[in-house]
Amino acid sequence: MVAVHLWSSLTRFTDGAREVDIDAQTVGGVLDGLKSDYPGLEPILDAGVSVVIDGEIATGRHVEIPEGAEVVLMQRLKGG
């Protein structure tokens, strides 16, 4: 199980939980699991988010999540 930290305004879709456990091994698994467990999140996740694993923004759905890693969901980062 991966503990995923969400930003507060997403708690509307997770019954108030700011940290949710998802059964997943990869970034793609986390995103799919979030959509499956909390369907209200789907449009927000589909609009684009960054998944940060131990301080590093994951580079794709394929990225594996190490045991005990810190996983934080953020808005998709961009730059100028």
Add this chain to the structure above:
Amino acid sequence: MAKDEFKEYRLVGTRPDRPDGLDKVTGRARYGADMSAPGMLWAAVVRSPHAHAKILKIDASKAEALDGVKAVVTRADFPTGLTGEEWNLQENTMAGEKALYDGHAVAAVAATSKLLAEEAARLIEVEYEVLPHVIDVDDAIKPDAPVIREGAANASVPEGMPPNVVQYLDFGRGDIEAGFAEADLVSEKTYKTEATHQGYIEPHACLGQLGEDGKGEMWVCTQGQWFIRKMCSDVLGLDTAQLRVTPSEIGGGFGGKTTIFMEPLSLALSRKAGGKPVKLVMSRSEVLRATGPTASASMDVKIGMKKDGTITAARAEFRMQGGAFPGSPVDMALYCCFAPYKLENVQHIGYDVLANRPKCAAYRAPGSPMGAFAVESLLDEMCRELGVDPMEMRLKNAVVEGDTASYGPKYGSIGLVETLEATKAHPNLKAELGPNQGRGMASGYWFNHNGETSVSLAISEDGTAQVSIGTPDIGGSRASIALMTAETLGIPYEDVRVNVVETGALGVNEPTHGSRATFASGKAAVIAAGQAIKEMCKRAANEWGIDPEAVEWADGAAQPAGPNAGKFPPMTIAEIAGKMGSTGGPISGHHESVPEGVGASFGCHVVDVEVDPETGHVKILRYLVVQDAGRAIHPSYVEGQYQGGAAQGIGWALNEAYIYDENGKLQNSVFLDYRVPVASDLPMIDTVIVEVPNPGHPYGVRGVGETGITPPLPAIANAIQAATGARLHDLPMSPPKVLAAIKAMG
């Protein structure tokens, strides 16, 4: 994976001439408007004179009757059924049912000359029904504000929010109220920043050609040719691979050229004109009226601080308008605003709000300068009230590796403390100040970015190397990538040519944005060079009849790895390359990835100002930029980035603003009235490059392009208060506002 942190490299860290320098100083470099083609037509765009209006009728018959007019397009010529950001891009390219801001395109025409196209545009008659409009973000968020677009809010917006709120964000941690209760001083203030334009020297320009078969080409001034390709294809309903996009040289972008504004119009006109190429060059007025500035912001910040300067809690509530479409950088502003500080109790709330202004685009560290203005200003005010040294406050609360950032994740290797210490040690901080003079400082932050990256490297027959990259060179990245490639291959810098290539030559590349070009394309080039080295070692091994593993690469040549490998003289890259045709064929390397290992960059600026108490004019006396580069591959271009960021931030702080009349019409759409700093406004900007290598890059690169625009806004506000006692909470801090603030003190 960083190489030896303290290693002195042969080339990395040196300052050779930039490879594109001669072309640029002689005028040979080809920019967007320099491109021409046989049979080319010129385009002109009809733009709305109203901030918000229904388009009732467009009559192009008079224009079409002119001899030499070849095509007119309106929204009716674009495909329907788009959604989301694709619809936003199409709607911004060409208005549909409503014009949403002054300058919004409503029609375009192509003719055999520029003058004829402009005359034809004037003959296109558009009938409007003017609607109520809203410009200011605090007005736009009111429940009874004119509604710009129903249904534009995304799923993040709870029911019951004002109609122009299209995104809502709320995040944080800890117990914010308990944190405030621990503080000796709790302050809460509101700050506002104006929208400012990136102010690139080169206006948007393109030459597009599109046939009836859906195959097309475009030459365009852009930060990202693949973004142009994808966005134009989306807006026009094309197959992406059928459009080939070639970037020109670029006269500045700063984020504003990472998207489309008028490029699909040239393609649509070309298709309607039988496939003739169509050139479209914006005037400066069109650039300011109809291309993306950054957002304007209204920000409430509340901070708790102990007498010793410890921050106990912090709360930010930001409202930003990014024009008539979703996409203000309110999220980035919130992520960055408290990033330099160790915080247990922190809360961020953000609203993205629609207004009748042009669609905002990225601008150098999007959002971060606004957030810094609010937070770094309030921190300075609190330090004054508590008698705390602002540098010591910053050091006391500074984040270090392993700390949890205010916005959630843990920091990897960062150099904030080193940056602050280097600032503290700089002689500018000891310079004496005279009457009406004051000193201010502020910190700034940017994440930096990786993005899709594809790079190819090929060894030429004479042992020189060419590198094909997909990130246009805005700030000297060809030089830095050539340095890293030459360093890796062990050959002279001059033996590497770095080419920025078109979309058919590589896999998808994100633009040069997010301070990523030297980091991402550079990292890929180093890996590609490593592949070529491996192949060259194999060729030498075959020649010598030994195992490839027994060959190493040093000083630009294959060499036996040790005495057991045998005695062979080094085989140089030129010798290996000269025989490549008979030893196995071309020698190359290629790497594509979304690279891991991005390193964030912190900066600290210190400015000395003199304020004329009779006019309110602010003169910049001294300006210091200190920033962590990771490793400066070409220090001159790193310094240039630091100085450029500071110069733009100074303009944002002191002069730049969009001025609208009561009808929502932009009043200052030329550089005479939209006042960017010029050389005579600024002293030489001092720089210090701090080097805390990024372990995620083979040469320690972090990316340096964006952080530098972040601290100037608050640093100057802090300096003005130090000089006058007057605190300004709204930008720009132009002479009338500074004078009014001084007079208000009595």
